[in-house]
Amino acid sequence: MLRVGLIGLGEVSGVHVNAINASEYGELVAVCDSDPDRKSEWTEFPFFSDMESMLQKMKLDVVHICLPHYLHQSATELCVKYGAHVYLEKPVAINYEESLKQLELAESTDRKICVSF
Ligand SMILES: NC(=O)c1ccc[n+]([C@@H]2O[C@H](COP(=O)([O-])OP(=O)(O)OC[C@H]3O[C@@H](n4cnc5c(N)ncnc54)[C@H](O)[C@@H]3O)[C@@H](O)[C@H]2O)c1
Known part of the structure; x- marks a missing residue:
């Protein structure tokens, strides 16, 4: 199973959780939000308030990003x-400049x- 992380636990994140849970290929293993108040709503997964800490510790195969645009x-x-x-x-x-960076990446x-x- 692919190890999946989710960054940004706001409005749209539930859609992603449902999709991950419905998938036979991956399982959600960690979540991240900079708002510490979110932690109490996401007790079934290891919670990180810093995305780099989550990436360092959890060895994720896939990350769903549900952050603000910027x-x-x-x-x-x-x-x-x-x-x-x-x-x-x-x-x-x-x-446009950031979009080009995404394309180059x-x-x-x-x-x-x-x-x-
Ligand atoms: N809400 C929708 O129905 C919807 C639909 C389609 C696409 N989107 C897109 O999804 C993205 C997220 O939308 P949303 O409505 O869920 O936003 P939201 O504001 O409800 O949630 C964003 C979350 O990101 C967190 N966050 C902000 N900075 C962070 C950081 N540095 N590290 C970790 N967490 C951080 C916030 O605390 C918040 O919980 C947007 O780009 C939006 O365009 C949203």
């Missing part, structure tokens, strides 16, 4: 740096970067 590019880069495939909520980035790595749109 973090999409930097979070994708970080996840790929730690060897994870990425399933990213739309939009791919906040502007996708072309230069053997990790898969998928944008949910």
Whole structure:
């Protein structure tokens, strides 16, 4: 089973949890949100308030990114740096320059970067 992490536990995250739970290929093993108040709602998984700590400790195969737009590019880069495939909520980035960075990253790595749109 692929080890899946989820970053950003807001409005849309439940859709991702349902999809991961319905999949026969992966299981959710860790969640991350910078808001410590979220922790009490996610007691069944190891909770991290810092995404790099989660990536360092959990050896994730796939990360679902459900963060605010302005973090999409930097979070994708970080996840790929730690060897994870990425399933990213739309939009791919906040502007043309960051979108190009995403494209260059996708072309230069053997990790898969998928944008949910
Ligand atoms: N809400 C929807 O129905 C919906 C649908 C499609 C796509 N999306 C996309 O999904 C993304 C998330 O949307 P949302 O509605 O769930 O947003 P949201 O604001 O409800 O949730 C974002 C979460 O990210 C957390 N966060 C912020 N900075 C962080 C950081 N540095 N590290 C860890 N966690 C951090 C916040 O605390 C919050 O819990 C957006 O890009 C949005 O466009 C949302």
